[in-house]
Amino acid sequence: MAAAPIRLRLFASLREEAGWEQQDWPWPDQNQPPTPEQIWRSLGLTASLDDLRIAVNFEFAGRQQPLQPGDELAFLSPISGG
Amino acid sequence: MAAAPIRLRLFASLREEAGWEQQDWPWPDQNQPPTPEQIWRSLGLTASLDDLRIAVNFEFAGRQQPLQPGDELAFLSPISGG
Amino acid sequence: MGPVISVQVLLSPEPFDPYSLLAIWSADHPAAAESHFIGRVRPVTGANQQLDALELEHYPGMAERQLQQLATTQAQHHGVKAVLVQHRVGLITPKAAIVLVAVAADRRGPAQRCCQALLEALKHDAPFWKREWSAGVGTWVQGNTPLGDGG
């Protein structure tokens, strides 16, 4: 049975630049679990990861955090809350 | 015509220690106008002027401020507002 | 001349409801940032006895004037648009509001800093004296409660 894909999510300006809101990223056929940085590179978007924050399963995470099948991974442009 | 007396006022613990709330201090027969410090000394109260603040006509004032006939002079124990 | 600042200061022997005062004041002074502080009577004395009432004595004439001056000075210093101060005097029951300070400004920083500075100013420079009543005995409070260290 194939491992569950990773659910990718984008918001606000990043979503509009990319032209998509969410997509499933198939769990790769490799020895090491993928990292947010690896996935970001594979997406081919213009924004630099240095300007973004990463959330894994609704919590902030580092760009090298090993992902698990079925994780929800979000790339977040700078926050402007409150 | 005699100059108007100085109106003295005390509040809170200071009033209770002194046993009076206000009194008129007759304008003195001297060349220099009296100062709050001079008047405080003449009252013979136990509190030290170092622990008090002085108000003349509803404004904080220094202990050497020359007084005018008819001034209202208050000695204020430490404030505990708000 | 600087911009017009609204400074509204009231002393009152009657209980007040901070939230309805704030609602009315805010409607008159719409701003992007509002900072408030409400101080209430603690139910225990400084000596940890049950408090029956807090008595707040003031110097009539000077207290109003000082509050107005302190509020105006802080409002100008921090560049805010409006300040509201409501202060109880007389006998106050436990948990009732003693003081309300509200500041309206264009930015959160000035609103917060002005509210904080004005509260400190009126605690130290407005002629009020507190007496705690407990079991029929009144005790004058010496100075202010500390700001508190948090944590």
Add this chain to the structure above:
Amino acid sequence: MGPVISVQVLLSPEPFDPYSLLAIWSADHPAAAESHFIGRVRPVTGANQQLDALELEHYPGMAERQLQQLATTQAQHHGVKAVLVQHRVGLITPKAAIVLVAVAADRRGPAQRCCQALLEALKHDAPFWKREWSAGVGTWVQGNTPLGDGG
């Protein structure tokens, strides 16, 4: 275990009245010191155009969770008794309240510091994004407004 802290956090697409929320919350959490902050929509954009509406996008699931975590962390750090956060999402008209932060504590210092720190935390660490709508054009706001220098 530390003392029980009440942390109440709500996201809502509906307008809210800060003062009636505060009145209800305060009755449930009586305290000697209450500090509040209300942030409202400015009537002009960052580019000084008339603002028709502010759109506030959030990351559902993460935003609620982050607000709760930030509020709990700050409440524990500052040793306060209760925290209330109400935050709008969606389209918001000028002058309407976006955010309300309220803190109840035993002392004014912790109440004020916690309110201020929590506001900064949620401005920087809760997943919200603002878009200004003016003359039919929407512009994403890059980062937060500065705290402001006052004066």
